[in-house]
Amino acid sequence: MSENSGKEAKAGKKPGLLGRLFGGSASAVQKGQESASGPDTAPAGPESQSLPSSVSAPVAPSTPEPAPELQKSWLARLGAGLKKSSDQVTSGITSVFTRRRLDRATLDDLEDVLIQADLGIEAATAITARLRAERYDKQIGGAELRAILAEEVRARLEPVAVPLVITPGNGPHVILMVGVNGSGKTTTIGKLTSKFVAEGKSVMLAAGDTFRAAAIEQLEIWGQRCGVPVIAKPAGSDASGLAFDAVTAAVAEGVDILIIDTAGRLQNRHELMDELEKIIRVVGRVIKTAPHTVLLTLDATTGQNALNQVEIFGKKAGVTGLVMTKLDGTARGGILVAIAAKFGLPVHFIGVGETIEDLAPFTAGDFAGAIAGITPEGAAKDDTTP
Ligand SMILES: Nc1nc2c(ncn2[C@@H]2O[C@H](COP(=O)(O)OP(=O)(O)OP(=O)(O)O)[C@@H](O)[C@H]2O)c(=O)[nH]1
Numbered sequence: 026m027s028e029n030s031g032k033e034a035k036a037g038k039k040p041g042l043l044g045r046l047f048g049g050s051a052s053a054v055q056k057g058q059e060s061a062s063g064p065d066t067a068p069a070g071p072e073s074q075s076l077p078s079s080v081s082a083p084v085a086p087s088t089p090e091p092a093p094e095l096q097k098s099w100l101a102r103l104g105a106g107l108k109k110s111s112d113q114v115t116s117g118i119t120s121v122f123t124r125r126r127l128d129r130a131t132l133d134d135l136e137d138v139l140i141q142a143d144l145g146i147e148a149a150t151a152i153t154a155r156l157r158a159e160r161y162d163k164q165i166g167g168a169e170l171r172a173i174l175a176e177e178v179r180a181r182l183e184p185v186a187v188p189l190v191i192t193p194g195n196g197p198h199v200i201l202m203v204g205v206n207g208s209g210k211t212t213t214i215g216k217l218t219s220k221f222v223a224e225g226k227s228v229m230l231a232a233g234d235t236f237r238a239a240a241i242e243q244l245e246i247w248g249q250r251c252g253v254p255v256i257a258k259p260a261g262s263d264a265s266g267l268a269f270d271a272v273t274a275a276v277a278e279g280v281d282i283l284i285i286d287t288a289g290r291l292q293n294r295h296e297l298m299d300e301l302e303k304i305i306r307v308v309g310r311v312i313k314t315a316p317h318t319v320l321l322t323l324d325a326t327t328g329q330n331a332l333n334q335v336e337i338f339g340k341k342a343g344v345t346g347l348v349m350t351k352l353d354g355t356a357r358g359g360i361l362v363a364i365a366a367k368f369g370l371p372v373h374f375i376g377v378g379e380t381i382e383d384l385a386p387f388t389a390g391d392f393a394g395a396i397a398g399i400t401p402e403g404a405a406k407d408d409t410t411p
């Protein structure tokens with residue numbers, strides 16, 4: 026088993042429950058099915074495709090609203106996950122406040138702290154400008170400063186905290202997952218599938234990372250765990266051919282959502298980015314409006330390079346929304362503020378760990394509070410400074 030698969034086996038917590046939701050239907054894995062024609066030649070009609078041998082039964086709808094205790098536990102996870110970023114900001118604030126009054130040197134140092142925390146120059150300058158205007162040469166406490174910081178970060182993130190809307194009715198909603206190597210695409214697909222299934226939606230997965238056998242196996246494990254079919258071909262197959270077959274199967278089976286995994290690719294590898302464009306073209310041949318969602322998965326630990334990834338994937342793949350993963354592994358969570366300011370793209374989900382529970386819809390207030398070191402209850406975690 027690959028390293029990733031091993032990690033995921035550890036991450037899965039509720040296969041039993043998901044299996045029961047599906048009334049025991051096994052995942053159907055379509056393998057070795059070769060397209061008679063390449064995706065760029067005249068594609069075969071849906072009737073010519075061999076479809077998965079079994080398809081998931083309709084799922085009983087479950088409660089869409091998270092229970093209050095679940096919500097609370099997410100806030101605790103978020104706080105714990107963002108601890109490194111929060112510590113970077115709050116310890117920076119503590120170290121620059123050697124005096125209680127807000128003087129010029131302190132404000133300059135504070136601006137540096139915010140820039141180092143990857144919030145971006147615009148946010149850092151605006152936040153210190155506000156403090157200069159409102160509090161210059163006045164006393165200010167640590168809790169008050171954190172509250173102002175949280176407010177400013179929230180204001181910048183609120184416009185991009187947009188939920189992912191699945192268009193109902195007109196055939197499958199196709200989600201294409203893109204991003205650089207190891208950014209968390211496949212894991213995020215697993216987490217999303219689990220969420221969609223719990224909401225009563227029927228989901229199909231496509232193992233579009235045809236480069237590595239381990240990548241296909243990794244997605245199949247998620248498919249089994251969530252009780253959803255996975256369309257796959259042997260490693261080395263053409264990715265756009267696989268995508269074509271998967272969309273055709275999703276239409277024929279009438280699933281609500283098809284999620285297509287893709288191989289990780291660096292944004293400066295032109296031939297790989299061209300391949301992504303081809304996948305998108307081919308998907309659009311089966312359903313004109315697809316892919317409906319192109320999700321770029323960003324690894325928060327990459328810091329400033331994420332800005333370049335958003336720019337290039339945005340241009341080449343028509344990214345419609347972002348997922349930021351691995352916020353738990355970095356002090357650079359502030360990068361989301363810089364990305365929001367520069368691109369204004371919707372941020373749909375954030376990940377703060379490897380388990381299914383560690384992905385949640387992005388909410389600006391919770392994130393801003395966590396970055397500024399404010400606990401879910403609203404109290405600053407440490408009011409002894411400055
Ligand atoms: N700590 C942490 N780890 C994560 C998170 N999301 C994903 N991972 C881990 O990151 C590693 C890579 O995840 P994958 O989902 O395989 O990434 P990928 O983008 O599909 O990788 P490639 O297919 O190789 O490009 C795995 O070990 C995941 O468990 C997260 O939010 N936090």
Ligand SMILES: [Mg+2]
Nearest residue numbers: 210211234240
């Ligand atoms: Mg992958």
